[in-house]
Amino acid sequence: MxxxxxxxxxxxxxxxxxxxxxxxxxxxxxxxxxxxxxxxxxxxxxxxxxxxxxxxxxxxxxxxxxxxxxxxxxxxxxxxxxxxxxxxxxxxxxxxxxTIDGHHADYSPGSPDLPKVSDALRELASLPCPDIELRHAEQRLASYVPHPADADVFKGNALLHTDWNSHNVLIAGHRAHLVDWGWATRGAAWLDPAHWIIWLIAAGHTPVSAEKSVALLPAWTLAPPRAVDVFTHASANLWEEIAGSAPDDWTTNLLDATRLWQQHRNDRS
The missing domain is CATH 3.30.200.20 (Phosphorylase Kinase; domain 1)
Incomplete structure (x- = not known):
């Protein structure tokens, strides 16, 4: 809440x-x-x-x-x-x-902000993960996969932001800045692009166009297809838990986006 x-x-x-x-x-x-x-x-x-x-x-x-x-x-x-x-x-x-003077990122299809967010994802992927206490992606998502061992696909040593709500991305000039790092995580490098895909679908992209938005990111090219499938399953379960029995419109939109992506992955396989 x-x-x-x-x-x-x-x-x-x-x-x-x-x-x-x-x-x-x-x-x-x-x-x-x-x-x-x-x-x-x-x-x-x-x-x-x-x-x-x-x-x-x-x-x-x-x-x-x-x-x-x-x-x-x-x-x-x-x-x-x-x-x-x-x-x-x-x-x-x-x-x-x-203070950064800018606007919250617009994730809608065709937005001029999208390339700037992609650049931010590239920049983040280039940063080493610091040796500080961080949660691990496989631990955060273990309870949302069918078997705890399935979460091993999320293991890695990349620094992840994980909360790609457009309100956490400020566009100022020619670049995007990331705020709200409280949920920073250590895990597989492809997970941040995967998290962003959910928000892109929620903003009106199809699953196909959302995946195309991250297709050229080096971190995404390393994503095993089966691992992405596991992620969509875990994310759907996570958003179902967040939604509860009486979800608001905002939560419902994220849950629907995650389910849509999950169905797309299932249909493709």
């Missing part, structure tokens, strides 16, 4: 004071409501410029993702915005990032 939104002014005074000790006096706050993984999501305007803030209560079940983002940031900039500070105060865990 998404983290319930909290406006900056609703933070306890100790947390706000700790943040301003890093930013300097905040002149204006823009609260942002499009995030799913953070309770606090805001742009703070200061004398020195704008800072993007994201935070969770220290007792939130996903608060560990804050430290994950802090740990991985030095290894993924400039693909990702640079982390400026990390404060934990008065029951809140808050990250402050440089």
């Amino acid at each position: 998404p983290a319930p939104p909290v406006a900056f002014d609703e933070l306890p005074s100790g947390a706000r004071t700790a943040i301003e000790a890093e930013t300097g006096p905040i002149l204006k706050i823009e609260n942002i409501t499009t995030g799913l993984n953070s309770s606090l999501s805001a742009r703070a305007h200061t004398i020195g410029g704008a800072v993007f803030l994201k935070g969770l209560r220290t007792d939130h079940r996903w608060v560990w993702t804050q430290q994950r983002e802090a740990d991985i940031n030095p290894y993924v900039t400039p693909l990702a915005p640079a982390l400026l500070f990390h404060v934990i105060a008065d029951g809140w865990d808050v990250l402050g990032f440089e």
Whole structure:
């Protein structure tokens, strides 16, 4: 479930004071409501410029993702915005990032953003996986395959982002930037293109055109067809779990996209 939104002014005074000790006096706050993984999501305007803030209560079940983002940031900039500070105060865990002025990626067919996202996938694939604590793809997906051993096809030593929601991809100028690295994972290099395919289908692509969008990515060319089939099966089970008994429109769209891709893979085999 998404983290319930909290406006900056609703933070306890100790947390706000700790943040301003890093930013300097905040002149204006823009609260942002499009995030799913953070309770606090805001742009703070200061004398020195704008800072993007994201935070969770220290007792939130996903608060560990804050430290994950802090740990991985030095290894993924400039693909990702640079982390400026990390404060934990008065029951809140808050990250402050440089602000990127851009728009969320448009994944629809024919979008001029698509080549820029492909370039970001290439850039990410070229980065070494840092020797920090990361979840492993085969562990994350083991409960969604028919037999736990089936998840071995997801093993690898590539650095993966895994959450290709278009709101996590900012287009600025001629390049795409990736934000929200809390679910960074170690695994097979072809998995990030596979995750992106689901979002492309959800944005209106057919499974055939979505696969063509990643066909020239070196990481995708290494994907064993059988492993991709296993991934579509696991992803369908994952989104069915997320959807539950009363899915909203957003979740239903992702579940339908995953099932459509799974059916395409089944028909082809």
